[in-house]
Amino acid sequence: MNTHTIDTGAPVVPADAYDTATFYADADSIATVTNTTASDTVALPSPDAATAELLAAVKEAGRRAVPGPFAETALVARPLLHRAHLPVPDGPLSYAIAPELTVRYAHPAASAVGSAGCSGEDNTLLVTGALRRVPWARAATAVVVLATAPFGPVLFTLTPDQAALTPGANLAGEPRDDLHLAALEIPASHVRRISPELLDEARLRAALARSALIAGAAERCVDLTVAHTTARTQFGRPLSRFQAVKQEEARLIEEAALVRAAVQAAAVPLDTGGTAAYFAIAAAKTQASASAAEIARIAHQLHGAIGITQLNPLHLATTRLWSWRDEDGDETYWAPRLARPLTATTLWPTLTTTP
Amino acid sequence: MSPSTLSPIAFPDVALPESARRLRTEVRAFLDEEHARGTVLGRPDSWLAGWDPDFSRRLAERGWVGMALPTEYGGAGRGFLERYVVIEELLAAGAPVSAHWVSDRQAGPSILQHGTEEQRRFFLPRIAAGQCFFSIGMSEKNSGSDLASVATRAERTADGWRLTGTKMWTGGAHVNDYAIVLARTDEAEDKHAGLSQFVVDLRAPGVRIEPIHLMSGEHRFNAVHLEGVDVPDGMLLGRPGDGWKQVTGELAFERSGPERYLSTFPLLASLLRELEQRPATAEQLTQVGILTARLHSIRRLSLGVAAALDAGASPDIQAALVKDLGTRLEGTLTDTVRSILPTPADPHATPGTHPELLAFAQLHSPGYTLRGGTNEILRGIITRGLEQHR
Ligand SMILES: Cc1cc2nc3c(=O)[nH]c(=O)nc-3n(C[C@H](O)[C@H](O)[C@H](O)COP(=O)(O)OP(=O)(O)OC[C@H]3O[C@@H](n4cnc5c(N)ncnc54)[C@H](O)[C@@H]3O)c2cc1C
Numbered sequence: 001m002n003t004h005t006i007d008t009g010a011p012v013v014p015a016d017a018y019d020t021a022t023f024y025a026d027a028d029s030i031a032t033v034t035n036t037t038a039s040d041t042v043a044l045p046s047p048d049a050a051t052a053e054l055l056a057a058v059k060e061a062g063r064r065a066v067p068g069p070f071a072e073t074a075l076v077a078r079p080l081l082h083r084a085h086l087p088v089p090d091g092p093l094s095y096a097i098a099p100e101l102t103v104r105y106a107h108p109a110a111s112a113v114g115s116a117g118c119s120g121e122d123n124t125l126l127v128t129g130a131l132r133r134v135p136w137a138r139a140a141t142a143v144v145v146l147a148t149a150p151f152g153p154v155l156f157t158l159t160p161d162q163a164a165l166t167p168g169a170n171l172a173g174e175p176r177d178d179l180h181l182a183a184l185e186i187p188a189s190h191v192r193r194i195s196p197e198l199l200d201e202a203r204l205r206a207a208l209a210r211s212a213l214i215a216g217a218a219e220r221c222v223d224l225t226v227a228h229t230t231a232r233t234q235f236g237r238p239l240s241r242f243q244a245v246k247q248e249e250a251r252l253i254e255e256a257a258l259v260r261a262a263v264q265a266a267a268v269p270l271d272t273g274g275t276a277a278y279f280a281i282a283a284a285k286t287q288a289s290a291s292a293a294e295i296a297r298i299a300h301q302l303h304g305a306i307g308i309t310q311l312n313p314l315h316l317a318t319t320r321l322w323s324w325r326d327e328d329g330d331e332t333y334w335a336p337r338l339a340r341p342l343t344a345t346t347l348w349p350t351l352t353t354t355p
Numbered sequence: 356m357s358p359s360t361l362s363p364i365a366f367p368d369v370a371l372p373e374s375a376r377r378l379r380t381e382v383r384a385f386l387d388e389e390h391a392r393g394t395v396l397g398r399p400d401s402w403l404a405g406w407d408p409d410f411s412r413r414l415a416e417r418g419w420v421g422m423a424l425p426t427e428y429g430g431a432g433r434g435f436l437e438r439y440v441v442i443e444e445l446l447a448a449g450a451p452v453s454a455h456w457v458s459d460r461q462a463g464p465s466i467l468q469h470g471t472e473e474q475r476r477f478f479l480p481r482i483a484a485g486q487c488f489f490s491i492g493m494s495e496k497n498s499g500s501d502l503a504s505v506a507t508r509a510e511r512t513a514d515g516w517r518l519t520g521t522k523m524w525t526g527g528a529h530v531n532d533y534a535i536v537l538a539r540t541d542e543a544e545d546k547h548a549g550l551s552q553f554v555v556d557l558r559a560p561g562v563r564i565e566p567i568h569l570m571s572g573e574h575r576f577n578a579v580h581l582e583g584v585d586v587p588d589g590m591l592l593g594r595p596g597d598g599w600k601q602v603t604g605e606l607a608f609e610r611s612g613p614e615r616y617l618s619t620f621p622l623l624a625s626l627l628r629e630l631e632q633r634p635a636t637a638e639q640l641t642q643v644g645i646l647t648a649r650l651h652s653i654r655r656l657s658l659g660v661a662a663a664l665d666a667g668a669s670p671d672i673q674a675a676l677v678k679d680l681g682t683r684l685e686g687t688l689t690d691t692v693r694s695i696l697p698t699p700a701d702p703h704a705t706p707g708t709h710p711e712l713l714a715f716a717q718l719h720s721p722g723y724t725l726r727g728g729t730n731e732i733l734r735g736i737i738t739r740g741l742e743q744h745r
Contacts, residue, residue: 223360250734254680262652264368286648335644336637344628348447
């Protein structure tokens with residue numbers, strides 16, 4: 001396969017090869033990408049890194065279009081496993097939030113109320129249904145699944161080979177695979193009953209991870225566009241000398257800075273949790289998703305024809321923007337949730353909660 | 356891979372100091388009192404249009420005018436972030452802050468930085484007491500964006516300067532005490548050289564103030580004719596020839612504050628009040644959420660600039676960026692509020708009702724992206740800045 005090196009120093013397939021499952025089926029190569037510490041790559045931060053550091057690393061992964069479940073591993077799967085007191089496996093991880101899954105306890109004892117007045121201890125599950133468009137499923141060593149069991153939410157892990165995998169991809173060619181589970185037994189050691197709050201946290205983490213990736217891809221659009229308009233000459237001048245170009249380019253820069261600020265502002269609230277976290281992250285994903293169109297539009301417009309080809313890396317950023325804005329809740333998912341609790345009197349106090 | 360092109364304009368993420376949080380509570384209590392008095396009316400653009408010198412004085416009694424000025428000059432010696440908290444609370448509430456606005460934001464800091472000791476001792480305590488109000492006398496008929504082309508001249512006299520020319524769009528000149536006037540003191544080759552700043556007493560002989568009415572009929576700004584006005588030496592601000600440097604040195608302060616994105620915030624609050632009367636649709640909530648997310652994100656950027664200023668940096672590019680984003684939002688907010696809850700704007704409706712506030716915000720809207728440097732000029736600063744950093 002025609003692999004070459006773009007930016008990360010890691011092998012990256014050109015976009016036309018993105019849907020060839022073979023490359024991504026090789027879990028080891030993804031692990032190499034995501035765990036490498038070579039100077040021109042993004043190192044996967046240690047699992048106990050501070051949230052701000054994780055966010056910065058995920059944004060950088062988005063900027064470099066790192067081909068692997070970097071954000072999914074660092075900001076979603078690992079912290080969730082940690083919070084659920086499950087061991088954190090090495091290698092790339094993914095997640096699926098799937099309340100629609102049919103989940104039963106495998107052993108009658110688990111569902112019965114025991115003599116001590118609580119349910120039995122055997123958490124072995126039988127799971128049926130489909131996990132849709134799981135990011136990088138084929139390359140993950142484990143997938144963290146959040147679902148609803150008879151006594152409330154559960155978190156469990158499975159490996160992709162336990163499921164029937166239908167490969168799929170997003171606009172950027174990133175794997176988005178369906179996993180079909182037919183009465184799959186998940187051993188109790190891989191299952192934890194979790195609080196509804198952790199289920200909410202999973203949604204927020206996924207949305208924030210995606211927002212940070214968007215912030216990174218937006219920065220890449222700025223990098224490439226500013227470089228292009230300074231280097232490309234028409235009418236005897238660099239494009240950047242034209243007022244019309246400046247005006248558009250500045251809007252692009254501003255929109256990217258705006259998304260970055262929204263993501264950055266969610267770091268502290270994510271750790272403290274509660275309504276402040278909900279507000280900050282819902283705002284971050286709303287803003288990131290809502291800004292994606294304008295960022296991609298301007299970057300492409302100022303690149304001219306070369307930007308829509310594989311001769312130029314712009315598509316690595318813009319196709320991701322167009323996909324990521326929809327994933328983990330688009331702006332029409334988050335914005336009304338953000339707005340619903342607001343009243344004329346709570347609006348300002350909410351905006352000024354943090355700090 | 357090379358570092359991000361955006362990295363030179365990194366915005367620090369800000370955590371406000373505990374003192375600022377306490378201050379916010381105090382300001383809210385004060386605003387509640389003023390609300391009960393009927394002075395705080397939740398009006399848009401209150402830093403341009405809310406002129407109430409008594410309110411300014413009561414604010415000054417709390418130490419909230421000129422609050423970042425040193426205590427030896429009558430200020431409160433508070434930090435820039437604390438001032439930020441006070442003014443954002445005032446603007447969000449639509450409080451009438453226009454009387455002291457320019458003295459607090461510009462004249463005070465400028466006199467502190469460039470003024471003589473005598474000027475500081477005279478002006479700063481009066482500014483901090485809410486007893487001395489300033490206007491900005493920069494623009495002229497033929498000098499808008501191209502400010503360095505100003506034609507107002509200051510000629511040397513035996514004991515000072517004689518100013519001749521006409522300043523345009525001078526906000527509040529008809530009610531304020533002084534204006535800081537940018538004038539040419541030397542016909543230098545380079546138009547940026549040879550400019551100087553003067554403090555001009557707006558009641559001095561030779562100053563003729565002619566009203567200019569806004570399309571709403573309001574009288575907010577003026578043509579200020581300087582017909583051979585004698586200005587003593589002691590009223591030259593800074594050094595002769597340094598006017599351009601002094602004017603541009605303050606831009607980050609003027610461009611990144613909460614007044615650059617909150618001018619129409621009271622209209623959003625008014626919309627939510629209206630929406631509480633009926634069940635909101637999903638589409639309405641979505642639009643409110645999108646506006647709120649943008650407001651929140653811009654506020655974080657603006658706070659980042661405030662923190663950088665507090666740390667002594669001069670984040671000019673960031674400030675231009677915040678002002679373009681923020682002032683565009685002020686207009687978008689007005690348009691979006693109108694589409695969320697279609698309401699005919701009515702300037703004659705009862706003051707403070709939604710249709711009246713909408714009319715007010717609409718009539719003021721073209722100004723948001725013009726005043727203090729147009730958005731087109733700001734965008735030029737941003738692109739040039741990033742290209743130079745590459
Ligand atoms: C509400 C309000 C209050 C004001 N208060 C004051 C005040 O108190 N004191 C004071 O001194 N001034 C004040 N001003 C004036 C303000 O500073 C000027 O309006 C502003 O600098 C723009 O100048 P101008 O209006 O002459 O427009 P122009 O400079 O003539 O610009 C007209 C249009 O051309 C565009 N343009 C101009 N040059 C360029 C360029 N190089 N590249 C791209 N586009 C360009 C502008 O962006 C704008 O869209 C106020 C203005 C407003 C609207």
